[in-house]
Amino acid sequence: MKNNNLNMFCITLEPSHIDFIKSLDYIPVGLGTKKFPQDCLTDQSGNNISKKNKFYGEYTFHYWLWKNYLNKITQDWIGFCQYRKFWSLNFTPNNEINLSNLKNKILKKIPEQLNNFEVILGNPFFVNQRKIMKFIKKGFPLIVSNPQVLFDSKVRNIKFHFDLMHGRNNLDKAIDLLNNENKNDFREFVNKEVSFNPHNMFICKSKKLLISYYNEIFPWLEKCEDLFGFEGLKGYGLTRIYGFLAERFMSYWFKKNANFKELPILFHDVRESLSQ
DSSP: OOOTTEEEEEEESOGGGHHHHHHTTOEEEEOSSSOOOTTSEESSSSSOOGGGHHHHTTHHHHHHHHHHTGGGOOSSEEEEEETTEEEOSSOOOGGGOOHHHHHHHSOOSOOGGGTTOSEEEEOOEEGGGSOHHHHHHHHHHHHHHOGGGGTOTTTSOHHHHHHHHHOTTHHHHHHTTSOHHHHHHHHHHHHHOSEEOOTTOEEESOHHHHHHHHHHHHHHHHHHHHHHOSTTOOSHHHHTHHHHHHHHHHHHHHHHHSOEEEEOEEEOOHHHHHTO
């Protein structure tokens, strides 16, 4: 890695992306069922849960990293991005990003002014700002049971959004399985907050902090497997429920346990550019 203070792992499902990811000076990570080059990291060797990738998403790599690779990392900062979502110090509208200028816009090194922070999270996604008609179309029974959500944006909190998108009361049931240290605080977080930091993307300064997070998230998700299983999960919102649970918990846990900074996440789907 040329960037002496940042180890950035870039996750993709396509072997054709590997050379481009390397050109960004990022570390390519191949997930899914396709065959990747031998010099590309995947979640399929050593101690792994790669068979759960359909349900866990990025977290099968996090598990692999935790169990097999963390001790090999020497850089201060450890970051994660995706083939169509990239970190930046400054926001750029999607229509102004292309394959040529993307390399100059993405984060290559953590600047000194951010050294006082322990973790970087993506700018928040506000769940209460979606159009009312989308709420009605997606979850009419849920709205009928609590019509206040149509008139009070504060009621359209993280819990309401999760119930709407990933199954009513599933978040509450999952929170019940947390340890006492996090159960009440996380429940308060999802009922109070109207935004979370999206895409399961973060940049962590400390391996110790990252390991502490992994020690919390994976035992909880494993307990959730006993609750939700795998075979009965239909549709994207339920099939990836473990990744969506982790996404909300990630925002809560790092904000509770670390001094954090929020940065923009740029969107550019390199599949479209590389296919041209």
